[in-house]
Amino acid sequence: MIKYYTFKIKRYLPNETPKTRWDEFRVKLNNMERVLDGLIKIKETMDGTLTFRKSCAHGVCGSCAMKINGKNRLACQTLVKDLPEIIEIEPLPSLPVIKDLVVDMTLFFQKNDKVLPYLINEEPPPQRERIQSPQDQHKILESITCIMCGSCTTSCPVFWSDKEYLGPSALLKAYRFLFDTRDKATEQRLKAITGQDGIWRCHSIFNCVEVCPKEIDITKHILKLKRLAIKKGFKGGQE
Amino acid sequence: MEINKHYFDTIIIGSGLAGCRAAIECIENGTVGVLSKLYPTRSHSTAAQGGIGAALGNEEEDSPEWHTYDTVKGSDFLGDQDAIEIMCYDAIPTIIELEHMGVPFSRTVEGKIAQRRFGGHTRDFGKAPVRRACYSADRTGHAVLFALYEQCQLRGVRFFQEFQVIDIVIENQAIQGVIAINIKDGSIHVFEAKIVIIASGGYGKIFKVTSNAYASTGECLSMLFRQGLPLEDMEFFQFHPTGLYGLGILITEGARGEGGILINGKGERFMERYAPTIKDLAPRDMVSRAILSEIREGRGIDGQDYVYLDLRHVDKKILHERLPEITTFCKIYMGIDPSEAPIPVVPTAHYAMGGIPTDIDGRVLRDVDGSFVQGLFAAGECACVSVHGANRLGCNSLLDTVVFGRRAGKAASSILKSSTKGKVKKERLALIIECLEMLKNNKGKETVASIRKELQQAMMDKCSVFRTEEELKLLVDEIKTLKERYKEIEITDKSKTFNTDLLEAIELGHMLTLAEVIASSALQRTESRGAHYREDYPKRDDENWMKHTLAFQTEKGITFKYKPVKITRFKPEERKY
Numbered sequence: 001m002i003k004y005y006t007f008k009i010k011r012y013l014p015n016e017t018p019k020t021r022w023d024e025f026r027v028k029l030n031n032m033e034r035v036l037d038g039l040i041k042i043k044e045t046m047d048g049t050l051t052f053r054k055s056c057a058h059g060v061c062g063s064c065a066m067k068i069n070g071k072n073r074l075a076c077q078t079l080v081k082d083l084p085e086i087i088e089i090e091p092l093p094s095l096p097v098i099k100d101l102v103v104d105m106t107l108f109f110q111k112n113d114k115v116l117p118y119l120i121n122e123e124p125p126p127q128r129e130r131i132q133s134p135q136d137q138h139k140i141l142e143s144i145t146c147i148m149c150g151s152c153t154t155s156c157p158v159f160w161s162d163k164e165y166l167g168p169s170a171l172l173k174a175y176r177f178l179f180d181t182r183d184k185a186t187e188q189r190l191k192a193i194t195g196q197d198g199i200w201r202c203h204s205i206f207n208c209v210e211v212c213p214k215e216i217d218i219t220k221h222i223l224k225l226k227r228l229a230i231k232k233g234f235k236g237g238q239e
Numbered sequence: 240m241e242i243n244k245h246y247f248d249t250i251i252i253g254s255g256l257a258g259c260r261a262a263i264e265c266i267e268n269g270t271v272g273v274l275s276k277l278y279p280t281r282s283h284s285t286a287a288q289g290g291i292g293a294a295l296g297n298e299e300e301d302s303p304e305w306h307t308y309d310t311v312k313g314s315d316f317l318g319d320q321d322a323i324e325i326m327c328y329d330a331i332p333t334i335i336e337l338e339h340m341g342v343p344f345s346r347t348v349e350g351k352i353a354q355r356r357f358g359g360h361t362r363d364f365g366k367a368p369v370r371r372a373c374y375s376a377d378r379t380g381h382a383v384l385f386a387l388y389e390q391c392q393l394r395g396v397r398f399f400q401e402f403q404v405i406d407i408v409i410e411n412q413a414i415q416g417v418i419a420i421n422i423k424d425g426s427i428h429v430f431e432a433k434i435v436i437i438a439s440g441g442y443g444k445i446f447k448v449t450s451n452a453y454a455s456t457g458e459c460l461s462m463l464f465r466q467g468l469p470l471e472d473m474e475f476f477q478f479h480p481t482g483l484y485g486l487g488i489l490i491t492e493g494a495r496g497e498g499g500i501l502i503n504g505k506g507e508r509f510m511e512r513y514a515p516t517i518k519d520l521a522p523r524d525m526v527s528r529a530i531l532s533e534i535r536e537g538r539g540i541d542g543q544d545y546v547y548l549d550l551r552h553v554d555k556k557i558l559h560e561r562l563p564e565i566t567t568f569c570k571i572y573m574g575i576d577p578s579e580a581p582i583p584v585v586p587t588a589h590y591a592m593g594g595i596p597t598d599i600d601g602r603v604l605r606d607v608d609g610s611f612v613q614g615l616f617a618a619g620e621c622a623c624v625s626v627h628g629a630n631r632l633g634c635n636s637l638l639d640t641v642v643f644g645r646r647a648g649k650a651a652s653s654i655l656k657s658s659t660k661g662k663v664k665k666e667r668l669a670l671i672i673e674c675l676e677m678l679k680n681n682k683g684k685e686t687v688a689s690i691r692k693e694l695q696q697a698m699m700d701k702c703s704v705f706r707t708e709e710e711l712k713l714l715v716d717e718i719k720t721l722k723e724r725y726k727e728i729e730i731t732d733k734s735k736t737f738n739t740d741l742l743e744a745i746e747l748g749h750m751l752t753l754a755e756v757i758a759s760s761a762l763q764r765t766e767s768r769g770a771h772y773r774e775d776y777p778k779r780d781d782e783n784w785m786k787h788t789l790a791f792q793t794e795k796g797i798t799f800k801y802k803p804v805k806i807t808r809f810k811p812e813e814r815k816y
């Protein structure tokens with residue numbers, strides 16, 4: 001089935017005046033096509049200046065997160081047939097816009113760097129693999145599927161009001177290592193996430209869970225982090 | 240125009256598995272800058288699903304010798320056996336090392352790395368399928384890439400993300416450095432270095448239906464080719480048998496490894512006819528041909544141009560635990576649940592066996608005599624060592640990226656002290672900037688999108704699974720016309736900020752160059768071997784064609800030279816499964 005859709009796109013062109021405007025495009029798409037296909041059609045046939053990030057086109061690389069009809073989602077994973085005829089698109093909120101739908105993700109990635117995002121284990125490794133039971137591996141299973149798309153953190157009201165907050169994605173990354181039985185930097189990492197910008201700031205608003213394209217229950221993971229922190233003696237707020 | 244200059248001992252182009260693995264090696268001995276047109280973890284390695292091969296023997300008896308044999312046979316005897324042996328024996332320590340670096344592999348009940356079956360991987364020289372692919376559910380590439388990137392961060396590797404390389408500077412047969420655009424603001428950056436390692440991945444986007452990412456355009460290969468360096472075995476391009484119908488999105492071979500089967504319109508498990516011993520787990524070239532033969536002979540589903548991949552009989556728990564990602568793809572993109580309905584599939588352009596010729600330590604070769612470009616290395620899908628020969632086996636590519644990424648890094652480090660710092664001349668830079676400006680301001684009636692579309696369609700129609708002289712000749716002419724038309728392109732975006740319009744135009748120019756190399760290489764090889772199947776020459780011809788093709792650009796157009804295949808242990812035999 002082929003149908004016309006109206007794409008209303010919030011433009012940001014740093015060298016034009018005014019810098020910001022809304023443009024409308026009418027695009028013909030079939031029911032297997034995604035918002036990303038629509039954007040590509042517009043760029044290819046109507047306006048070559050329209051700018052957005054893309055790469056894998058099937059929801060695994062995390063490039064194409066944007067706000068579509070009020071909700072952060074991946075353009076390549078959102079089928080147009082599931083949307084109304086008018087599709088409103090904006091860049092991810094609360095990060096500086098570079099151009100059109102491209103935001104500057106530097107701040108988002110920097111949050112990640114703060115939680116020591118790598119396996120730390122200084123014991124000399126065994127000859128073969130470190131043994132980890134399937135049950136233990138399952139503890140981190142959900143958290144390792146994160147594609148760093150930024151949908152969660154930029155949908156979080158705590159982050160909107162305070163850019164110092166580590167945010168759901170970075171905390172999930174901390175979880176990924178804290179609950180990996182092979183990692184030995186528990187104290188260090190808990191220290192990094194229990195300061196005033198860390199886990200205690202999460203008020204379980206669940207916006208992140210609602211938007212995560214990988215359906216990760218991020219809030220549940222943050223709760224587990226809180227429990228671990230308390231167990232290890234890192235108390236609320238001022239550590 | 241203001242130019243930003245940088246110096247690093249080693250520059251690596253690409254932050255996929257090969258680039259990141261090389262960086263971990265190089266940072267031990269000097270400064271390293273990694274340039275990537277994407278944020279590192281968005282590299283296409285992240286899309287790899289099914290697994291990474293190593294004869295760990297965690298699930299059943301296995302040996303690197305069997306792995307070597309399978310790879311040689313899978314390559315249709317075109318793979319270089321010295322390199323294959325290195326890969327298959329190095330596989331074991333390399334995977335163990337990845338585990339130590341933090342890769343969250345799936346586990347066996349004893350807590351070891353879990354392994355599953357994959358196409359063409361067998362026990363005891365072809366007797367039966369063996370569990371050899373190490374995996375992390377069906378997100379293996381993602382799991383390995385994150386771990387490697389994280390280790391790079393830990394070790395202080397500098398990343399220049401969203402920097403697109405537009406020139407690789409070689410002078411006096413030695414590498415000098417690279418020139419790149421910072422995509423964010425359009426500024427030009429010169430990186431001088433002692434060593435450059437190219438790890439720029441594949442180029443599946445030359446074909447219309449592909450499992451590859453938008454970024455897989457292959458410009459770095461073309462940059463070398465245009466400077467007179469050879470490209471090896473470009474006629475061998477793998478079509479993966481199971482791409483989602485209409486989209487090309489990959490359904491991993493791991494799905495068949497876990498018990499999935501292919502069925503045609505008559506409900507037959509047709510692979511029994513083509514590969515009686517290992518059936519659906521035959522190598523990809525054979526399965527892709529089988530699927531298209533079924534379709535051609537009218538046995539597609541309802542006579543249409545696809546077949547089914549059937550997973551309905553596979554335990555739901557296995558689907559959930561080991562194949563969650565592809566299950567989700569089917570639900571999102573096709574609206575089907577693989578535990579209840581079969582998946583419509585057709586072959587999709589997937590993997591480039593050919594590429595930049597290198598020796599077993601990643602040194603980039605300049606000619607058939609084994610001479611190389613001083614200080615220049617390549618690893619990963621962009622390179623041709625050649626371990627995959629005429630057809631790559633599943634789960635051997637991720638392995639190739641880490642084994643040879645590591646080896647290239649080591650070899651590069653070992654010559655660092657004795658190497659001199661490269662120098663990018665002003666004239667070279669001026670020329671590149673001039674070309675950019677010309678492209679940006681060019682006036683004409685052609686668009687990037689229309690030429691790209693025609694190229695992708697032509698390559699798909701005339702240079703995919705089945706090929707003939709007649710069609711390949713037409714194709715070469717068509718590409719030449721497209722190249723002429725390319726001179727008339729006009730882009731709309733004239734700005735400096737995040738100008739993807741301009742970057743895509745640059746990529747397209749290189750895609751046209753590569754396409755011509757692929758088509759011409761396919762035209763000159765008058766035999767059928769692995770993924771290169773010529774309907775007019777349906778037999779493998781060892782007498783005349785047991786050799787690697789090296790394509791060169793000369794004033795007379797593309798010319799060819801040949802390099803012998805290294806045969807050590809396994810003599811060529813007929814390929815039966």
Ligand SMILES: Cc1cc2nc3c(=O)[nH]c(=O)nc-3n(C[C@H](O)[C@H](O)[C@H](O)COP(=O)(O)OP(=O)(O)OC[C@H]3O[C@@H](n4cnc5c(N)ncnc54)[C@H](O)[C@@H]3O)c2cc1C
Pocket residue numbers: 252253254255256257258274275276277279282283284285286287288289290291292379380402403404405438439440441450451452454457458459489491589590618619620621633634635636637638640
């Ligand atoms: C869907 C899919 C599934 C797969 N599954 C498997 C599997 O299960 N097992 C297996 O063994 N293999 C698999 N493969 C193959 C394997 O994933 C790839 O061959 C491998 O990941 C390539 O890695 P790489 O490091 O060479 O390149 P890539 O990961 O593609 O990285 C290329 C890098 O180069 C950069 N780059 C390119 N050009 C430029 C430029 N001009 N300037 C700056 N940077 C540039 C990119 O930004 C990127 O960082 C799969 C492939 C696909 C497409």
Ligand code: SF4
Pocket residue numbers: 145146147148149150151152153168169172211212213214215216218
């Ligand atoms: S947790 Fe989900 S929403 Fe957040 S960055 Fe990861 S994938 Fe995106």
Ligand code: FES
Pocket residue numbers: 053054055056057058059060061062063064065074075076077
């Ligand atoms: S393009 Fe990769 S997630 Fe959308």
